[in-house]
Structure formats: structure tokens, C-alpha cells
Amino acid sequence: MTSPVVPAAGTETAAQRRGRLRLTRGITATWWYTLSAVVFLELMIVLVWAAALTEAGRGLPAVAAVGLGGLVWWGSTFLLLREYRQRDEEEPFVRLPRIVVPLVIAACFGVVAGVLSGLWLMAVLPVVQALILLNWPPGIRVRVVIAVTVLLVVLWFVDGRVGVANAGSSWWVLGFISVSLPGMTVLSLWWWDVLMTVNSARASEARLAATQERLRVATDVHDLQGHHLQVIALQLELAERLMPDDPDAAFTHLRAARKSVDDARQGTRDLALRFRSVPLTDEIENAADLLRAAGTSVQVSVDAGAVRAPASVLGPVIRETTTNVLRHGGGRWARLSLTREPDVWRYEIENDAVEASPSRDGAGLEGIGRRVQDGGGTVEVRRDARSFAVIARVPLTPESLP
Structure with missing residues (x-):
């Protein structure tokens, strides 16, 4: 009797575990890319601010205070990003107590930077950036970004009339990066949101x-x-x-x-x-979907007349071999094909191998061999260091002919 393709409730095959771990690692890697982009932009802001104040001749104490304060503000961003990853879109701001400290740090740094530099842009941007990273309801963040970007542009224009505007190119770099920071941050977060939406869907x-x-x-x-x-x-x-x-x-x-x-x-x-007793084309698609759900890359090739192939023989073979791939395959790739040759239907499933045999006791292959032999066919097993393949050939039946 063939083993079911789908494992029993509460169990998880090795290939499924590997697929789940690969998916988790992919999501985690994307999150680190998002976090790195945001914190890199903020670190660049702090460095540009310090350079602009130095070029403007504001003195070492002011530059050091803005630089050190900026690093503290930069570090508090990690707390906000952590809360953003764990957010619940249905309940925005429900974790408000956990974001109070980063908001206070941003506000304090804004006051210090604004007083020492004499720039409204430096005073407002840390608070604006902290607000952008909050868990806003859907559609609200875009409006907030547009509003704060307009505000920052106005402040940049106002600050252009103070002494630091004479700092030359540094002033223009400072203004452009500062005004662009909220928009670039939201673009990074948007990519993460898209990934999570697709995964949830x-x-x-x-x-x-x-x-x-x-x-x-x-x-x-x-x-x-x-x-x-x-x-x-x-x-x-x-x-x-x-x-x-x-x-x-x-x-x-x-x-x-x-x-x-x-x-x-x-x-x-x-x-x-x-x-x-589903059609063989559906059997193969179900097998491919199951392998993909386990994280395996699958290629499928099915003859146009496969609906006339002997499902009573090949259907259990497809299910059994798919089970073997899930249990004992490498979990990276698999190829399934059902083609018609001159006198036989040929089904082949090949996958990357990590074990010497697809079944610990060989019962799976023996069952496949008996079932195919009862249908007048043959089974071929091919293995090497990197792949394992099972090929079943079943004679054409009157129903198989057009």
C-alpha cells in the first residue's frame, strides 16, 4: 500500500523543515537589508551634520555634542525598528509604552542639535524620523511623509538664511539628505511590507x-x-x-x-x-505544489495527452515517489516528467540526493516495483553522488490511444 504524500497531522518531514527554515532565513535576510538601509541613512545624516557644522566653524564642543547625540539617536532607531517588525497592523500604537524612550531621545537630540547649530532642520528631523517609524494605520504613513517632507523643505529654505549656509557644498548636501531621509526610509519599509503581505497572502x-x-x-x-x-x-x-x-x-x-x-x-x-483517483496531470501538479511548499525548486514537464495515461498504475507511483523526495531528498530541487514514448508512458522524478537510498528499508522502491510490474511495466532507479531518479515505464493501453 502506498504511503500518503501528506504527512500526518502534527508531523513535519525533513524536507519541509528545510523549506520552512529557508523561507524564514529569506524573510530574516530581507529584514536585515531593510534595517541596514535605514540605519545607514541615519548614520550618514549624523556624519554630514557634523561635517557641515565643522565647516561652518561652530566649534569643537558643538560638533562633538551633535555627533555624540546623533549616535545616541541613531542607536534608538534600532528600538523603533524592532517594534516595527513586531507590529500588529490591526492595532496601531498598541505597543506605545515601548516606543516612548526612542521618541524622547529623538526629541532631546533635536533640541540639542537645534540649539547648538541654530538650524530648524536639525531640530525637527530627529523627531520626524522617529514618527515615520511608528506603526501608522494603512494609508496614513504616505500622508505623513508628504507633510513632513514639505515641512523640511520649508525649514531648509528658512535655515538657508543663517550663517551655516555659507558652508558651501556641505550645506546643500546636508539639506538634500535631510529632506530626503523620510521618503527613503518609507521606501525601505515599503519593500518589507510588500514581502510580509505576499507571505501572509x-x-x-x-x-x-x-x-x-x-x-x-x-x-x-x-x-x-x-x-x-x-x-x-x-x-x-x-x-x-x-x-x-x-x-x-x-x-x-x-x-x-x-x-x-x-x-x-x-x-x-x-x-x-x-x-x-484524480487525473495524472492533477497528481503531478499536486506533487509539485507539495514539493514547492516544502521549499523545493520544481520543474514539471507533462505530455499533452497525459490524461490518457494509466492513472491506476502511475497515480500511486507519483504519490509514493513524491513522499520519498520529501522524506529523503536534499530539498533543493526536483524534476517531474510524464511523457509518451512509442510503446510506453514514461514517468520520471529526479531530485538532489543526500542519502544513499530514498528509503531506509527499501520498502518504498519495492512497492513501486510491484505495482508497476503488475501493470506490465518496469522501474529503473538511477543514482549518483548528486542526484537520485526513479523512472517508471508502463505499456500503452487502449485507453491511452487517441
Whole structure:
């Protein structure tokens, strides 16, 4: 009997664990890219501010105070970004107590930088940047960015009339980077938000598909069993009424009720068999989807006439070999193909190998071999240091011919 492709509830195959870990690592790496972009921009701001004040001749104490204060503000950004990653879009600002300290640091640094530099731009930007990193409701952050960018442009124009404007090119670099910081920060966060939305949509789609399939099976089972139970109840009721006066007729209804029970059992078995006997093209697509869900890169090649291939033989082979790939494959790549040759249908599944055999006890391959031989076909196993392949060839049947 073939092993089911889908593992039992609460279990996780090695390939699925590897796929989940790769997906987690990919999301984590994207987050570090996002965080690095934001903190790099802020560090550049602090360095440009210090250079501009030095060029403007504001004195070493003022430059040192702005530089050190800027580093403290830069460090507080990590706290805001951590809270942003853990945010709940349905409940913005629910974690407000955890962001009070970074907001206070930004406000204090803004006051110090504004007083020592005499620039409104330096006074306002730290607070603006901290506000941008908060968990705003959907659609609000864009409006906030537009508003604060306009404000920063106005402050840049106002500050252009003070002494530091004579610092030459440093002033223009300071102004441009300062005004651009909120927009560039939001672009970095937007990329992270898109990734999380796609990941959430993928998980929701998988759950919805599973729920729809369960509902469809439940509906069919309900209809089947409900019909037979209603007939059985009616037959038993008639038998109960006839028993005192006409025992023979009562026993006839009892035998009919028993037959209805047998029909219900057989109908349930047939229903289960119908769900298992899906077309081979669907079998291969299901196998590919399952492998992709485990993090495996899958290539599929199916002959246009594959719907006429012997599903009773190849269907279990596809499920069994897919199980072997999930359990014992390397989890990086797999190739599935179903093609028609002159006299046979040829099914092949190849994957990267990490073990000497796809099954610890060999029972999987033996079961595949017996099933294919019963159908008049042959099984070929090919392995080398980097790949493992199972090739099943099944003769053409009259149903296979166009």
C-alpha cells in the first residue's frame, strides 16, 4: 500500500523543515537589508551634520555634542525598528509604552542639535524620523511623509538664511539628505511590507484551499450518509410497526435496512476512491505544489495527452515517489516528467540526493516495483553522488490511444 504524500497531522518531514527554515532565513535576510538601509541613512545624516557644522566653524564642543547625540539617536532607531517588525497592523500604537524612550531621545537630540547649530532642520528631523517609524494605520504613513517632507523643505529654505549656509557644498548636501531621509526610509519599509503581505497572502491561500477541499469532502459525505441514514430510519420504522402483525414483512424491511447499511459503507469507500483517483496531470501538479511548499525548486514537464495515461498504475507511483523526495531528498530541487514514448508512458522524478537510498528499508522502491510490474511495466532507479531518479515505464493501453 502506498504511503500518503501528506504527512500526518502534527508531523513535519525533513524536507519541509528545510523549506520552512529557508523561507524564514529569506524573510530574516530581507529584514536585515531593510534595517541596514535605514540605519545607514541615519548614520550618514549624523556624519554630514557634523561635517557641515565643522565647516561652518561652530566649534569643537558643538560638533562633538551633535555627533555624540546623533549616535545616541541613531542607536534608538534600532528600538523603533524592532517594534516595527513586531507590529500588529490591526492595532496601531498598541505597543506605545515601548516606543516612548526612542521618541524622547529623538526629541532631546533635536533640541540639542537645534540649539547648538541654530538650524530648524536639525531640530525637527530627529523627531520626524522617529514618527515615520511608528506603526501608522494603512494609508496614513504616505500622508505623513508628504507633510513632513514639505515641512523640511520649508525649514531648509528658512535655515538657508543663517550663517551655516555659507558652508558651501556641505550645506546643500546636508539639506538634500535631510529632506530626503523620510521618503527613503518609507521606501525601505515599503519593500518589507510588500514581502510580509505576499507571505501572509500565500499562507492564507494555502489555508483557504485546504478549507475548501475539506468542505467539499464534508458536503459529499453528508449528502451520501444523510440519504442512506434517512432510508435506514424509514425501513426500521416500518419494521417496528409490522413486527407485531406481520413478522415476515418486518424481517424484509430489516434485511433492506441492512442492505442500505452495506450500500452506505460501499458508497463511502467509493467516495474515498474517487477523491484518490484524480487525473495524472492533477497528481503531478499536486506533487509539485507539495514539493514547492516544502521549499523545493520544481520543474514539471507533462505530455499533452497525459490524461490518457494509466492513472491506476502511475497515480500511486507519483504519490509514493513524491513522499520519498520529501522524506529523503536534499530539498533543493526536483524534476517531474510524464511523457509518451512509442510503446510506453514514461514517468520520471529526479531530485538532489543526500542519502544513499530514498528509503531506509527499501520498502518504498519495492512497492513501486510491484505495482508497476503488475501493470506490465518496469522501474529503473538511477543514482549518483548528486542526484537520485526513479523512472517508471508502463505499456500503452487502449485507453491511452487517441
